[in-house]
Amino acid sequence: MEIDQNSETNPLLQRIAWLVGRYQQGALTAAEAEELRTWCDVSAENRLFFEQMTDPDILRDKLLQYEKFDVTAGWNTFSAKHFPVKDKVPVRPLYRWWTAAAAVLLLLGAGLYFLRPSAPPAPVAALSTTSIQPGTSKATLTLADGSVVPLDSNGNRVITQQGALIHLNNGQLQYNAQDYTAQTTLNTLATPRGGQFRLTLPDGTRVWLNAASAITFPTAFQQGKREVEIKGEVYFEVAAMAKMPFQVKVGHQTNIEVLGTSFNINAYTDEPGIKTTLIQGAVKVNAGNNSRVLLPGQQALVKSPGNIDIVAHADTAAILAWKKEEFNFRDADIPTVMRQLARWYDVTIVYAGNIPARRFQGEIQRNLPLSDVLEGLQSTGIHFRLQGRSIIVEP
Amino acid sequence: MIEEYSNKEHILLQKFAGGEQSAFQFIFNQHYKALCYFAFTIVADAQEAEDLVQETFSKLWDKRGNFKSAANIKAFLFIATKNACLNFLKSRERLNVKEKEFSYLQEEQVTTEIAGFDPVLTETEIIQQLYREIEHLPTQCRRIFKMSYLEGRKNEEIATSLQISYNTVRAQKLRALKLIRSSLIKKNILPLLGIYITLLKYYYNYY
Numbered sequence: 001m002e003i004d005q006n007s008e009t010n011p012l013l014q015r016i017a018w019l020v021g022r023y024q025q026g027a028l029t030a031a032e033a034e035e036l037r038t039w040c041d042v043s044a045e046n047r048l049f050f051e052q053m054t055d056p057d058i059l060r061d062k063l064l065q066y067e068k069f070d071v072t073a074g075w076n077t078f079s080a081k082h083f084p085v086k087d088k089v090p091v092r093p094l095y096r097w098w099t100a101a102a103a104v105l106l107l108l109g110a111g112l113y114f115l116r117p118s119a120p121p122a123p124v125a126a127l128s129t130t131s132i133q134p135g136t137s138k139a140t141l142t143l144a145d146g147s148v149v150p151l152d153s154n155g156n157r158v159i160t161q162q163g164a165l166i167h168l169n170n171g172q173l174q175y176n177a178q179d180y181t182a183q184t185t186l187n188t189l190a191t192p193r194g195g196q197f198r199l200t201l202p203d204g205t206r207v208w209l210n211a212a213s214a215i216t217f218p219t220a221f222q223q224g225k226r227e228v229e230i231k232g233e234v235y236f237e238v239a240a241m242a243k244m245p246f247q248v249k250v251g252h253q254t255n256i257e258v259l260g261t262s263f264n265i266n267a268y269t270d271e272p273g274i275k276t277t278l279i280q281g282a283v284k285v286n287a288g289n290n291s292r293v294l295l296p297g298q299q300a301l302v303k304s305p306g307n308i309d310i311v312a313h314a315d316t317a318a319i320l321a322w323k324k325e326e327f328n329f330r331d332a333d334i335p336t337v338m339r340q341l342a343r344w345y346d347v348t349i350v351y352a353g354n355i356p357a358r359r360f361q362g363e364i365q366r367n368l369p370l371s372d373v374l375e376g377l378q379s380t381g382i383h384f385r386l387q388g389r390s391i392i393v394e395p
Numbered sequence: 396m397i398e399e400y401s402n403k404e405h406i407l408l409q410k411f412a413g414g415e416q417s418a419f420q421f422i423f424n425q426h427y428k429a430l431c432y433f434a435f436t437i438v439a440d441a442q443e444a445e446d447l448v449q450e451t452f453s454k455l456w457d458k459r460g461n462f463k464s465a466a467n468i469k470a471f472l473f474i475a476t477k478n479a480c481l482n483f484l485k486s487r488e489r490l491n492v493k494e495k496e497f498s499y500l501q502e503e504q505v506t507t508e509i510a511g512f513d514p515v516l517t518e519t520e521i522i523q524q525l526y527r528e529i530e531h532l533p534t535q536c537r538r539i540f541k542m543s544y545l546e547g548r549k550n551e552e553i554a555t556s557l558q559i560s561y562n563t564v565r566a567q568k569l570r571a572l573k574l575i576r577s578s579l580i581k582k583n584i585l586p587l588l589g590i591y592i593t594l595l596k597y598y599y600n601y602y
Contacts, residue, residue, distance in 0.1 A: 021591075024593065045514040045515070046514060048514065049514040049517065049518060052518070053518070053521065053590060053593065054593055055593070056593050056594065059525075059590065059593050059594070060544060060545060060547070062432075062518070062522050063522060063525065063526055063529070063544075063545060064545055065432065065435065065441075066428060066429075066432045066522050066523070066526050067526065067545070068441065069427065069428045069431035069432060069435075069441070069444075069445065071423070071424055071427045071428055074423070074427045074431070074445065074448070074449070075420060075423055075424070075427070077449060078423060078449060078452055078453075079416070079420070081453070082419075082453070082456055083416050331415055331416070331417070359416070359417060361410075361417070
């Protein structure tokens with residue numbers, strides 16, 4: 001299916017246009033005049049075309065007619081039908097936004113440093129004297145006796161506790177069960193806003209905690225069952241143990257049953273629902289009286305007890321970006337972007353007016369200062385001010 | 396440049412196939428007015444033209460996974476719109492009337508290809524390009540050009556209503572023409588240069 005009709009490429013059209021131009025300048029040779037006449041005689045519409053395109057009044061009427069078709073109204077009609085959820089999005093800025101998004105993605109091809117624009121937009125940093133740094137590896141470990149051990153990425157240590165040896169190595173915590181018969185005690189590892197941490201449970205299961213998240217687990221798993229409870233966002237690579245099913249409790253109503261598998265749970269209370277995304281293996285999501293088994297690549301969204309929605313093809317790269325020290329936004333609205341920034345940079349988001357109805361696209365390294373990230377976002381036409389540890393989003 | 400463009404196009408197509416609103420809207424914005432104009436030229440009814448174009452975009456939405464290039468999408472849009480217009484005319488039994496003006500409508504009713512010289516399509520492209528050039532003029536220049544050429548207002552009137560001098564109006568009109576001309580030359584859009592001379596004729600007539 002080709003239209004060989006582009007004014008730039010169609011040789012016949014080029015020729016006719018040239019003849020018309022010469023005609024209007026009164027510069028046609030006799031042979032050229034004959035050529036144009038012949039062309040006009042070929043069909044009624046050729047003649048009509050020639051007459052109309054050389055008449056300034058007709059040309060004006062045509063331009064006026066063209067001007068009347070309203071692309072904004074047209075899009076509103078169309079999007080109300082095909083994008084019903086997003087029909088509040090104003091039409092005008094998105095055209096430019098996509099262009100900006102394309103530019104951002106293009107730069108991304110050259111590396112992940114795309115958020116350092118070569119022509120700097122109004123610098124966000126200038127509005128704030130203190131630089132807000134990204135999150136780091138830090139957490140607190142609450143032991144069974146209630147004592148709290150602060151952890152960071154520096155130093156290696158061994159913490160002894162009844163029944164378990166806990167090794168701290170470069171921002172990772174590893175549990176080595178010593179005595180499975182000892183009385184089980186519960187520990188909690190929690191990250192603050194602006195923190196992340198990794199943990200290996202006594203069974204070998206590996207756990208990644210995103211910012212403002214927590215996991216409660218026994219220092220040694222007893223026969224028959226492995227049970228943990230989480231808050232916030234946690235990624236699991238569960239060690240396979242056929243006779244000891246692994247269970248993750250999320251709040252009061254939801255738990256995830258696992259065999260050997262890897263999956264991500266996003267259960268931040270300020271996000272819309274609990275999202276469980278399966279990467280490998282199989283998990284069963286139980287919510288209230290309802291349960292669903294996920295296949296790899298699927299996501300279960302639990303918005304209310306007993307209600308499980310399945311996303312057949314979840315964007316796993318975007319979902320797991322945090323584990324790779326990146327933000328990855330795909331068609332994300334501003335509040336979604338801001339919630340992630342708030343947790344990672346430990347800042348507060350203030351909307352100065354209506355929330356701009358833009359949607360974002362792109363990947364950003366998480367180890368950049370906040371000002372760099374905001375500059376990148378600002379280049380897409382959203383305006384921010386930084387006041388202390390608050391990002392003020394201008395309407 | 397070319398690489399950058401094709402890269403951009405590639406990303407656009409990917410997002411388009413994935414049903415992303417922003418990509419779809421980009422395509423919509425690019426072609427909507429031209430398609431409406433194209434349809435209007437065939438069916439001679441502005442409201443009907445817009446409805447037909449809406450249907451065309453719905454069809455495009457359904458087939459969004461099938462396109463390999465932006466040119467592909469454009470071809471689909473114009474062919475589908477043309478077919479929709481022909482079907483519309485047929486259903487209204489107005490074909491006989493329109494035949495006199497557009498004999499090409501007598502060809503096969505449903506086309507999958509537009510070959511050779513299609514005057515309606517060519518006209519649409521020319522008007523679209525020219526309108527784009529006008530829209531890209533600097534604000535004051537555009538305003539004066541539109542008031543004078545599109546609204547047919549006299550220099551004195553424009554000067555009074557914008558509270559500027561008569562000479563400024565003249566200067567801005569000339570500037571508009573120069574800018575359009577140099578933009579057309581830069582883009583190497585030869586067919587439009589003929590049209591540009593049509594614009595000049597207008598200036599000679601109305602100075």
